[in-house]
Amino acid sequence: MNSQNHTSVYGAALSRRGFVKTGGALLVGFGMAGTGVLEKTAKAATTMRNTLDASLPESWIEIHPDNTILIRTGKSDFGQSTTFTAYRQIVAEELNASFDAITTVVMGDTDRTPDGSGAFDFLGSGTPNIRKAAAYTYQALLDLASQRLNVPKNAISVKDGVVSGGGKSMTYGELIKGQQLKLTIPVKGDLTSPMGLTVDGNPPMKAVKDYTVIGKSFRNSVTALKVAAKEQWATDVRLPDMLHGRMVHPKSLGSTLVQVGTLDKSKFPNAQVVVKANLVGVVAPTEWEAIKAAEQVSASTKWKDWKGLPGHARLFDFLRRDADWTTTKVTQSQKSKDDVSSAMSGAAKKLTATYQMPFIKHAPLGPTMAMADVRKDGTVYIYTHNQNPQALRGEIAMMLSTQPDNIIVRTFSGPGHYGRSNGGNAGAEDEAVILSKAVGRPVRVQWMRPDDFQWSTQSPASMSDVEIGLDANGKIAAYQIDHYMPAMQDDRPIGAVLAGLPTMAAPNEKGVFIGSTVNDIQDPWVYDGAVNIAERGHGTYQVGEHSSPLTVGLRDHSLRTPGQFQQNYPRELAITEAAALAGADAIQFRIDHAKAGSTDGERAINVLKSVRDASGWETRSTRASDSGTVLRGQGVSLMFRSATYWACVAQISVTPATGAITVEKVTVAVDPGIVVNPMQLKRQVEGGTVMGVSITLFEELQFDESGIITRDWRTYPILKMSEIPEIKVVLLNRPEVGTYGGGSEAANALAAPAIAGALFDATGKILRRLPLKPEYVQAALKA
Amino acid sequence: MATILVNGMKREVQASGDTPLLYVLRNDLQLTGPQFGCGLAQCGACSVLLDGKEIRSCTTTLTAVGTKEVTTLEGLPARWAHQKGLPAAESEKTLHPVQQAWIEEQVPLCGFCQNGMMIKATELLERNASPSVADIKTAFSTGVSAHLCRCGSYTAIIAAVQFAAMQMKGAAR
Numbered sequence: 003m004n005s006q007n008h009t010s011v012y013g014a015a016l017s018r019r020g021f022v023k024t025g026g027a028l029l030v031g032f033g034m035a036g037t038g039v040l041e042k043t044a045k046a047a048t049t050m051r052n053t054l055d056a057s058l059p060e061s062w063i064e065i066h067p068d069n070t071i072l073i074r075t076g077k078s079d080f081g082q083s084t085t086f087t088a089y090r091q092i093v094a095e096e097l098n099a100s101f102d103a104i105t106t107v108v109m110g111d112t113d114r115t116p117d118g119s120g121a122f123d124f125l126g127s128g129t130p131n132i133r134k135a136a137a138y139t140y141q142a143l144l145d146l147a148s149q150r151l152n153v154p155k156n157a158i159s160v161k162d163g164v165v166s167g168g169g170k171s172m173t174y175g176e177l178i179k180g181q182q183l184k185l186t187i188p189v190k191g192d193l194t195s196p197m198g199l200t201v202d203g204n205p206p207m208k209a210v211k212d213y214t215v216i217g218k219s220f221r222n223s224v225t226a227l228k229v230a231a232k233e234q235w236a237t238d239v240r241l242p243d244m245l246h247g248r249m250v251h252p253k254s255l256g257s258t259l260v261q262v263g264t265l266d267k268s269k270f271p272n273a274q275v276v277v278k279a280n281l282v283g284v285v286a287p288t289e290w291e292a293i294k295a296a297e298q299v300s301a302s303t304k305w306k307d308w309k310g311l312p313g314h315a316r317l318f319d320f321l322r323r324d325a326d327w328t329t330t331k332v333t334q335s336q337k338s339k340d341d342v343s344s345a346m347s348g349a350a351k352k353l354t355a356t357y358q359m360p361f362i363k364h365a366p367l368g369p370t371m372a373m374a375d376v377r378k379d380g381t382v383y384i385y386t387h388n389q390n391p392q393a394l395r396g397e398i399a400m401m402l403s404t405q406p407d408n409i410i411v412r413t414f415s416g417p418g419h420y421g422r423s424n425g426g427n428a429g430a431e432d433e434a435v436i437l438s439k440a441v442g443r444p445v446r447v448q449w450m451r452p453d454d455f456q457w458s459t460q461s462p463a464s465m466s467d468v469e470i471g472l473d474a475n476g477k478i479a480a481y482q483i484d485h486y487m488p489a490m491q492d493d494r495p496i497g498a499v500l501a502g503l504p505t506m507a508a509p510n511e512k513g514v515f516i517g518s519t520v521n522d523i524q525d526p527w528v529y530d531g532a533v534n535i536a537e538r539g540h541g542t543y544q545v546g547e548h549s550s551p552l553t554v555g556l557r558d559h560s561l562r563t564p565g566q567f568q569q570n571y572p573r574e575l576a577i578t579e580a581a582a583l584a585g586a587d588a589i590q591f592r593i594d595h596a597k598a599g600s601t602d603g604e605r606a607i608n609v610l611k612s613v614r615d616a617s618g619w620e621t622r623s624t625r626a627s628d629s630g631t632v633l634r635g636q637g638v639s640l641m642f643r644s645a646t647y648w649a650c651v652a653q654i655s656v657t658p659a660t661g662a663i664t665v666e667k668v669t670v671a672v673d674p675g676i677v678v679n680p681m682q683l684k685r686q687v688e689g690g691t692v693m694g695v696s697i698t699l700f701e702e703l704q705f706d707e708s709g710i711i712t713r714d715w716r717t718y719p720i721l722k723m724s725e726i727p728e729i730k731v732v733l734l735n736r737p738e739v740g741t742y743g744g745g746s747e748a749a750n751a752l753a754a755p756a757i758a759g760a761l762f763d764a765t766g767k768i769l770r771r772l773p774l775k776p777e778y779v780q781a782a783l784k785a
Numbered sequence: 786m787a788t789i790l791v792n793g794m795k796r797e798v799q800a801s802g803d804t805p806l807l808y809v810l811r812n813d814l815q816l817t818g819p820q821f822g823c824g825l826a827q828c829g830a831c832s833v834l835l836d837g838k839e840i841r842s843c844t845t846t847l848t849a850v851g852t853k854e855v856t857t858l859e860g861l862p863a864r865w866a867h868q869k870g871l872p873a874a875e876s877e878k879t880l881h882p883v884q885q886a887w888i889e890e891q892v893p894l895c896g897f898c899q900n901g902m903m904i905k906a907t908e909l910l911e912r913n914a915s916p917s918v919a920d921i922k923t924a925f926s927t928g929v930s931a932h933l934c935r936c937g938s939y940t941a942i943i944a945a946v947q948f949a950a951m952q953m954k955g956a957a958r
Binding site for chain 2: 081082083134221224225226229230231233235237239240288289290365366367368369415416417418420448450451535628680681685686688689690691692693696714715716720721722723724725726729
């Protein structure tokens with residue numbers, strides 16, 4: 003009974019590897035297809051140990067004889083809820099199984115999941131890997147059913163995991179029982195690259211009109227575990243013989259080590275100091291000893307002084323005058339025209355303005371941590387909370403000059419960090435590896451709160467020069483914007499950099515994609531009624547990086563809605579200013595510039611009208627007429643991201659005497675196409691809105707000439723519960739769009755231009771920088 | 786060596802008296818509900834109840850705990866069962882109404898802060914059975930520090946506290 007039976011399933015190959023007496027499962031793995039570039043990948047992936055691949059019986063999806071289903075994804079969920087809700091819904095839908103049949107979700111672990119990539123773009127503009135894997139699986143199940151029921155494939159119906167045809171029925175479990183089956187599906191990409199692997203081909207997928215699972219508010223299955231203290235967090239991992247580690251990070255972002263402090267063995271008899279170049283760490287058997295010993299060593303360690311940063315007060319002068327924007331290629335959006343100067347020069351009215359956004363911290367609620375176990379045979383196990391474990395694996399392999407084969411990353415729940423580790427490292431993993439290797443025992447490195455503010459990456463500051471020309475009818479005749487932003491994605495592990503170990507290059511002008519200083523246009527133009535537009539992106543090196551002897555400076559990393567936040571804020575605030583210049587209502591002005599008659603234009607107009615209706619927006623062509631000690635105003639913003647249209651209205655009050663702003667109400671209308679899970683999407687939008695209000699009102703990295711001064715929640719305040727606005731979320735389910743857009747990003751970027759627009763409406767004064775802190779607001783009102 | 790009362794049980798621990806309670810709970814007693822968020826009493830992720838009062842375990846030393854009773858997230862079901870005179874076995878099966886409300890309202894995003902949020906909610910509801918929205922906002926925004934959530938779950942928390950209040954009042958009747 004060892005005959006192999008290969009069946010072609012829309013380009014995937016189903017092979018029956020014989021029959022077994024008990025158990026059995028349909029295991030869907032993946033194979034490599036294609037030529038050229040893909041062959042190289044195929045070779046790398048198939049020879050990689052500790053990774054699921056086509057030749058192994060591990061899989062994306064397992065269907066068990068008891069009718070339960072297991073799914074695996076390389077994407078780690080850090081509060082988006084997608085892998086525990088939307089992915090289960092999508093798989094259930096494509097398999098015609100129930101949501102509850104999917105009892106297990108395995109995510110992130112590099113040796114237990116198939117595809118890699120980061121915690122972003124979960125829904126892949128409608129077709130995440132897991133959806134295609136499920137669609138292939140479904141076709142294979144139909145083929146099996148056709149054989150077992152002896153009816154043609156097209157005469158089979160499936161409901162809730164029960165196949166029927168020719169008057170007979172059987173469950174998926176019965177269908178696969180006693181068989182070892184493997185489906186091979188085509189995959190492309192590079193497993194340990196930031197984007198990971200992509201499932202290829204075009205399996206038939208279920209028609210949207212037939213959906214029964216997608217669109218319902220299923221609960222997140224991990225919530226009950228977290229609430230009952232039964233979830234294992236990365237912070238909870240403990241290994242036999244482990245040591246606790248704390249880092250003694252340099253005095254400044256450019257300080258090299260002069261002399262490491264002496265450990266007081268009378269006080270800390272069990273502690274040990276590890277030094278490798280400029281990396282200093284302290285390990286001890288108990289956490290409290292490690293903390294105290296590290297404090298003692300830190301106090302007596304000598305570092306060279308360094309001053310090479312402009313300081314936050316001079317940041318924008320530095321970016322304007324001193325930063326080098328000439329070596330990196332200037333980018334241009336697809337809709338841009340090379341030259342809009344003639345259209346601009348003919349304008350009746352003109353707005354010329356510069357907008358500034360500061361460095362912002364990801365500020366996870368828990369400082370980063372990781373456990374590493376470097377074993378004598380060269381195998382390295384890392385236990386962490388990471389948004390891209392496969393990429394981390396590649397980075398650690400490079401650091402140790404070994405093969406990714408030898409690195410295994412297990413990822414656990416952890417504090418959300420909003421993109422900070424989606425390029426592979428959360429901060430402490432490499433340091434834990436270095437310390438573990440040095441002492442020959444597992445080491446758990448936990449950053450303290452100041453480490454996390456001062457030695458992590460940040461969202462890059464940016465500035466944008468805008469020129470808008472209006473014609474005699476108050477319509478946009480020409481629009482020009484130049485965005486300036488230092489490199490956004492430095493994925494070098496900081497411990498490796500300090501220790502002088504191999505890393506990828508710092509972002510540079512020759513780098514491609516991630517790792518480049520190129521500033522791409524991330525914010526799609528949504529006002530196609532205006533056609534004379536020019537959008538350009540200018541990039542440069544990270545601030546301070548080149549003058550720092552450590553080559554670090556202010557390292558940057560993508561933060562939720564990366565790049566697009568930096569570009570949408572100036573555009574949307576400028577559009578609000580242009581509307582005022584035109585003597586038009588800020589929402590009607592936007593509607594009038596979206597392209598009526600096109601699907602995209604119609605979706606943009608629809609979200610604007612929805613947010614107008616839901617928010618209680620006052621349609622008027624002049625600004626608010628409040629007077630007195632508290633002034634009220636309204637503002638709006640519009641964004642297109644991840645196949646989703648977003649519109650936001652903020653209603654605020656401001657006290658001119660103090661400059662204090664109270665955000666009273668924020669209304670968000672969101673059209674993602676198909677709404678997969680209304681409850682979870684609503685929670686994502688509420689959360690993003692709160693983060694956006696926090697960024698708008700308070701958040702700004704403070705740094706001096708040597709390093710980051712921001713060190714705790716007092717020096718980096720975020721929004722408190724007492725400061726939240728009323729939040730109203732309007733979900734626009736648009737099945738006819740046919741795709742499910744992303745909903746767990748974007749909401750954080752909507753509030754800033756809406757609140758700044760509301761301040762303008764309330765006071766007639768425009769503040770073209772963030773955050774809208776009382777002292778900056780006061781200064782703007784006096785100007 | 787010290788003996789402390791945690792979730793209704795006396796526990797002997799080896800840690801020195803100056804050790805913050807958080808490390809004792811997490812490392813010595815495997816009570817991992819409380820999380821390390823700042824070590825500075827600025828965020829609330831490490832909160833526990835000490836004789837019913839919400840405190841920050843990251844800055845409360847073992848010595849300061851003394852003979853007072855510590856209740857962690859793990860101990861909330863038994864605390865509720867005890868308060869309601871339910872059989873102890875009941876707490877094995879059911880959660881505290883606050884925890885149930887957190888599931889009902891799907892509060893956590895990443896969930897890292899939610900230990901402290903549920904502890905704070907329990908403290909509040911034990912003192913004020915019908916808190917207004919303003920009461921809830923005040924409770925979570927004042928004290929040693931505000932309870933911080935970076936994911937922005939505050940609106941969900943308010944809904945969950947109100948839901949839990951209804952459940953707890955219902956159970957009292």
